[in-house]
Amino acid sequence: MTEPLAAASRADEGEYKAQLEHKISRVKDLFQGFQLPELEIFESQRSHYRMRAEFRVWHQDDETNYIMFDTREKAGSEAKQIKVETFPVGTRLLNDLMAKLMVEIKQKPILRIKLYQTNFHTTLSGEAIITLIYHKKLDAEWSEAAEALRTQLGSLEGCSQEKPFIVGRSRKQKVELGGSAVTEQLIVDGRSFSYQQLEGSFSQPNAGVCQHMLGWARRASEDLEGDLLELYCGNGNFTVALADIFRKVLATEVAKSGVASAHENLKANAVTNAFVARLSSEEFTSAWKKERAFSRLQGTNLDTYDLQTILVDPPRAGLDPKTMELLSEFQNIIYISCNPDTLKANLQQISDSHDISKFALFDQFPYTHHIECGVLLCKQAATAAAKKRKLEGTALV
Ligand SMILES: C[S@@+](CC[C@H](N)C(=O)[O-])C[C@H]1O[C@@H](n2cnc3c(N)ncnc32)[C@H](O)[C@@H]1O
Numbered sequence: 001m002t003e004p005l006a007a008a009s010r011a012d013e014g015e016y017k018a019q020l021e022h023k024i025s026r027v028k029d030l031f032q033g034f035q036l037p038e039l040e041i042f043e044s045q046r047s048h049y050r051m052r053a054e055f056r057v058w059h060q061d062d063e064t065n066y067i068m069f070d071t072r073e074k075a076g077s078e079a080k081q082i083k084v085e086t087f088p089v090g091t092r093l094l095n096d097l098m099a100k101l102m103v104e105i106k107q108k109p110i111l112r113i114k115l116y117q118t119n120f121h122t123t124l125s126g127e128a129i130i131t132l133i134y135h136k137k138l139d140a141e142w143s144e145a146a147e148a149l150r151t152q153l154g155s156l157e158g159c160s161q162e163k164p165f166i167v168g169r170s171r172k173q174k175v176e177l178g179g180s181a182v183t184e185q186l187i188v189d190g191r192s193f194s195y196q197q198l199e200g201s202f203s204q205p206n207a208g209v210c211q212h213m214l215g216w217a218r219r220a221s222e223d224l225e226g227d228l229l230e231l232y233c234g235n236g237n238f239t240v241a242l243a244d245i246f247r248k249v250l251a252t253e254v255a256k257s258g259v260a261s262a263h264e265n266l267k268a269n270a271v272t273n274a275f276v277a278r279l280s281s282e283e284f285t286s287a288w289k290k291e292r293a294f295s296r297l298q299g300t301n302l303d304t305y306d307l308q309t310i311l312v313d314p315p316r317a318g319l320d321p322k323t324m325e326l327l328s329e330f331q332n333i334i335y336i337s338c339n340p341d342t343l344k345a346n347l348q349q350i351s352d353s354h355d356i357s358k359f360a361l362f363d364q365f366p367y368t369h370h371i372e373c374g375v376l377l378c379k380q381a382a383t384a385a386a387k388k389r390k391l392e393g394t395a396l397v
Contacts, residue, residue, distance in 0.1 A: 011047040011088035011367065020363055023371050027361055030340055034351060040360040042212035049206045049366065050089045054119045055098075058083075064106055066098065066118065089367070093122045093158045097130060104152055110145045121199060124207045126160030127182035128153075129199045134170045142168065146177055167199050181261070183268075186241075188214040193240050196264045201257045202234050209364045213374060214241040216360050217311070217334060220376040221245045224332050226308030231281045231323065236262030238311055238336070239276065240269045249274035250305055252284045275300040281314070281323045288326065308332060318342025328353055333377040338364075340371050347375065355380055 020043065027039065055066035058081065069079035086095055097120055105112045111132070119131035130153075132146070146166050154163035165178035174180075180199040185192055188211055197203040204210035214237070221228070221242055233239050233251035235258050243249050243266075251274060253259050259278040266274055277296050279287065286292040288302065310327055312319060313336040319327065327333055328350055337343035347356070358376035365372070 013046040016043075016046045016366060019367055023361060023363065027340060027371060027373065030344055031347075031359070034347060034356055036356060036359050040216065040358065042209060042216065042360060042362045044206055044209050044363040044366045046366070047088045048091050048095075049208055050087075051091060051094070051123060051203070051207050052119070052121045052205050053087055053090050053094060054117060055084055056117050057115045059112075059115075064102070064112055064115075066102065090120070091122045093126065093128060093156070094120045096156045096158065097122070097128055097153060097164065100153055100156060101130065101149070104149050108145055108149075110142055111149060119200075121182060121197065121203075123182050123184040123197065125183060125185040126158055127184075128159060128161065128164035129167060129180060129182055130164060131167045131169060131199055134168065136170060138168045138170050138173055138175050143175055143177065146175075150177055165199075186211050186214065188241055189218060194265070194268045195235060195237065195240070196261045196268065197235060198257050198261055201255065201261065204237060204364070206364045209362050209372070210237070213336065213362050213364075213372070214238065216358075216362075216374050217242060217336070218245060220334055220358050220374070221309065224309045226306040226331070228309045228311060229284075229305070229307045229330075230311045230313075231284060232313045232315075233262055233276060234258045234313070236265040236274075236276060238313065239274050240265050240271055242311070243269075243271040243274045246309070247273065248305055250300065250302075250307065251276045252279040252281070254278065254280040281312075281326075282320060285322045285326045309334065312336070314342075316342065319346050324349055331379050333375075335373075335375045335377065337373045337375070338370065340373055343373055343375070347377075350377060353380060354378060 024041065055068060058065050058067045066084040067081045068084050070082055087098060105115060114134050114136040115132060116135050117133040121129045146168055150163035150166055163178060165180060167180050168175035181196050184195045184197055184207065186195065186207065217238055218241060222245060227248040228242060228246040230239055230249060230251040233253045239249055239251045239262060253262060256278060259276055262276040279294060279296055283294060287294050287297060308330065309332040310330040311334040316339040318339060324346060333354060354377035356375055357378050360374040362372040362374065
C-alpha cells in the first residue's frame with residue numbers, strides 16, 4: 001500500500017500516545033452505528049518499526065541525497081521534496097544500510113551515476129535486500145562494483161547474512177546479486193513461523209504489529225469449526241499461522257509472486273493441510289458457484305471442504321460486490337482491513353446477517369492517518385446460540 005511516509009518519517013515518540021488516541025476515537029466514531037464489542041488495541045514500537053522503505057535519489061551539482069515527497073501538500077501544488085538523512089521509523093538495520101550505502105555511492109561514480117531510486121527491505125531476522133534502480137544499462141563493471149558494495153555492507157552489526165542481497169534494476173533489466181528473497185521469522189504466541197519475502201512483493205510493513213495481527217487472528221479462530229477459506233493470502237502470512245487451528249485451509253491470491261512464496265512458506269513451515277491457488281477473489285467466487293472451472297484448482301476438490309470460515313485481507317478498495325455476496329454465506333468472517341472507510345461500507349452490508357464478535361485496531365502505520373483493523377463476525381443465529389450456551393453455563397454454576 002502507499003502511505004504518506006514522509007509525514008511519518010520523523011517518529012515523534014512524544015506524540016505516539018496522542019496519535020493512537022486519535023485513531024481510537026476515529027474508529028469509535030466511524031463504527032458507532034454498529035454494536036461493537038470492546039475494542040482491542042495493539043500498539044507499535046515507537047520507532048524503528050518499519051521493515052521497508054523507498055527513497056528517490058536526488059543529484060545536484062556534486063551532491064547526492066535520498067529524498068521523499070511530502071504528499072500532504074494541497075492538491076494541485078507540487079509535492080515538496082524532503083531530504084532524508086536518517087529514517088527513524090525504519091529498522092536500525094535499514095538506517096545503517098542507508099547511511100553506509102550513501103557513503104559508498106558518493107565515492108563510486110559507477111554506482112552513483114543515473115541512480116534514480118533505492119529500496120530497502122529488512123527483516124526482524126536481520127536479512128536485507130537493497131534494490132538500486134537506474135536510468136542506464138547495468139554492465140559487468142557495475143556488477144563488480146555492486147558485489148564489492150555487498151562486502152562493505154555485510155560488516156554491519158545486525159545483518160545476519162554474510163552480505164546483504166543487491167538487486168540492480170533498469171529498463172527491461174534485473175541483476176540479482178546474492179538473491180532476491182529474504183527469510184523473515186515471526187514469533188506468534190511463542191511459536192516461530194518462517195516466511196519467504198520477495199523483493200518488490202507485498203509483505204506487511206510493520207513486522208512487530210504483524211505478529212500481533214497473527215496472534216489476534218489465531219485467538220479469533222480458536223473456537224471456530226470446519227475449514228477455512230482465505231482470499232488475498234499474499235505470501236501465506238495468515239495461511240501458515242492459522243493452518244493448525246483448522247482441519248483444512250483453501251487460500252487464494254492473484255499475484256503470481258505471492259502464490260510462489262506462499263507455496264514455499266507452506267513447505268518451510270511443514271503445513272500439509274493447506275492448498276494455495278492463484279485466483280482472484282472474483283475468479284474464486286465463480287469457481288465456488290460452479291460457473292467456471294479453473295485448471296489452477298487442479299490438485300484439490302472444492303466439494304471436499306467444509307468451509308465455514310472466510311478470512312479476507314483485501315487492498316484499500318475493500319471487497320467487490322461478488323465477494324461480498326460470497327462472504328454473507330459464511331458462518332464466520334475474519335476481515336483484516338487497511339482502510340476503515342471501505343471496511344465500514346462492507347460491514348454495513350453484512351450487519352443484517354452477522355454480528356461483530358471481536359474488533360481490533362492494529363497501529364501498523366504510526367504517525368500517519370492509516371489504520372489497520374481486524375474484525376470477527378459470526379452469523380446471528382450462531383451468536384445467539386453461543387450467548388444462550390454461555391448463559392446456561394453461568395446458570396449452572
Ligand atoms: C493487504 S495485502 C494482504 C496479503 C496477505 N494477507 C498478508 O498478510 O501479507 C492484499 C493482497 O491482495 C492481493 N490482491 C489484490 N487484488 C486481488 C484480487 N482481486 N483477488 C485476490 N487477491 C488480490 C494482493 O496481491 C495482495 O497480496
